[in-house]
Amino acid sequence: MFEIVLILIAPLVGGLMHGSQRVIRARMQNRQGPPLLQPFYDMYKLMDKRAFIVHPYHTILGILHFLTLWLVVALIILGTNLLYVIFLHLLATVFIVLAGFSVKSVFSHLGANRELLSLLAYEPIFIFLATGFYLFFGTYDISVIRENSTAIMTLPLLFIAFLLTIPLKLKLSPFDACEAHQEIVGGVEVEYSGVYFEFLYMAKWLEYIFVFSLLTLFAGDSILFAIALVAVVFLVANIVDNSTARVNIQETVKFLLIWGFGLSILNIIGLSFV
Amino acid sequence: MFDLKKYRKKSPWILHYNAGSCNGCDIEILASLAPKYDLERFGVLNTGNPKQSDVFLVTGPVTFRSRERLVELYTQMPSPKVVIAVGSCTCSGGVFRDMYNVEDGIDNYIPVDVYVPGCASSPELIIDGVVKALEILEQKSKEIELPKKLFGTIKEEEGVLNLREMALSVAQKSEQINAQKSEQNEN
Ligand code: SF4
Numbered sequence: 001m002f003e004i005v006l007i008l009i010a011p012l013v014g015g016l017m018h019g020s021q022r023v024i025r026a027r028m029q030n031r032q033g034p035p036l037l038q039p040f041y042d043m044y045k046l047m048d049k050r051a052f053i054v055h056p057y058h059t060i061l062g063i064l065h066f067l068t069l070w071l072v073v074a075l076i077i078l079g080t081n082l083l084y085v086i087f088l089h090l091l092a093t094v095f096i097v098l099a100g101f102s103v104k105s106v107f108s109h110l111g112a113n114r115e116l117l118s119l120l121a122y123e124p125i126f127i128f129l130a131t132g133f134y135l136f137f138g139t140y141d142i143s144v145i146r147e148n149s150t151a152i153m154t155l156p157l158l159f160i161a162f163l164l165t166i167p168l169k170l171k172l173s174p175f176d177a178c179e180a181h182q183e184i185v186g187g188v189e190v191e192y193s194g195v196y197f198e199f200l201y202m203a204k205w206l207e208y209i210f211v212f213s214l215l216t217l218f219a220g221d222s223i224l225f226a227i228a229l230v231a232v233v234f235l236v237a238n239i240v241d242n243s244t245a246r247v248n249i250q251e252t253v254k255f256l257l258i259w260g261f262g263l264s265i266l267n268i269i270g271l272s273f274v
Numbered sequence: 275m276f277d278l279k280k281y282r283k284k285s286p287w288i289l290h291y292n293a294g295s296c297n298g299c300d301i302e303i304l305a306s307l308a309p310k311y312d313l314e315r316f317g318v319l320n321t322g323n324p325k326q327s328d329v330f331l332v333t334g335p336v337t338f339r340s341r342e343r344l345v346e347l348y349t350q351m352p353s354p355k356v357v358i359a360v361g362s363c364t365c366s367g368g369v370f371r372d373m374y375n376v377e378d379g380i381d382n383y384i385p386v387d388v389y390v391p392g393c394a395s396s397p398e399l400i401i402d403g404v405v406k407a408l409e410i411l412e413q414k415s416k417e418i419e420l421p422k423k424l425f426g427t428i429k430e431e432e433g434v435l436n437l438r439e440m441a442l443s444v445a446q447k448s449e450q451i452n453a454q455k456s457e458q459n460e461n
Contacts, residue, residue, distance in 0.1 A: 038285065046326075186323055
């Protein structure tokens, strides 16, 4: 019962996180910033606007992207197999890439291309993450991982590698090249409008929940540690976002493939010696 | 009843277009979006994407080169939407009035809701203009507004509006006029 409630309110919690992120960013720049509920005001406004549809498939793929992400979050909350979750998340990304390539807009194509490249950068790290948990706990089950004590002492390098993917997944600086608002006008989301854009906007909120619930796996069974971890990482991600400039997509992929990939492989190899 | 209309005011997303201005007003617009004046506290976001924006901030007197894009961008914004003309030259031509290559203000091409004066207009005036525009936005209906010149046709097929040919290029427009003229000559 409790899980079902959690699943239902997951997008709302993500929206609150997005709102608080905007407030925190504003406070860091010494200004007032929008209200905390701003993402929801945006949502109501988008529902009130006329929507343009380029072609039905494009729109449906956008909605599917949102629904699949919701399913991913639901599976994490229910505590199923970690590997399923990661591959289902891959499917969600594939939907949005297909949507990006299905319209004529150049920016949409550029965004989809960059989305694919960033997939190349973070997906190996996610799979190594699952492998690391498997080697440590002997199972992919999220519920088992949650019941045991923290794995962060044996998987420190994987933890760092995972941290490196967070700005890329949440579209924060310095790794926000796939969205790049003024440069390629939002990438894949450029052709969406009105209530259909709302689905992509909410998918972004769910992305927050996805990333941070993966992060809490490192905390094991201690809820306090999980909360502290999320709070600290959220704050640090915002500080980094505020203080760095965007790097281009090639640099992003190179950096993640060298450091993220390297660190996770080191950790996996190290595990077999323990 | 839960009224969606009042949320229009709380989250206006801005599209900024330079129709040949001297950049004076653009700098002021950016200043009002930047931390010192902080337009974001009203929920304003500078999207740069016409399909997702509500407020169209235009600067510049509309040079010949920019008029097609102006109309195109205007038609790509979904209703309800408001247009703000920022700067004297955008309202009436200003210092560029009656020059051979300008069109003396954007209201020759698209309907304008708020005129913000000043050359260059100050961030305070721009913020005032945006807040005024939000009041107008709240009152608007979802009816499709047409540009004044260079607009094409809107077709309806199976209950769906086809807006694809809504904006015309200057070349298309002159073709249209020529076709009309030759028709008249034949008659
Ligand atoms: S109003 Fe004056 S400062 Fe502003 S764009 Fe026109 S000429 Fe430049």
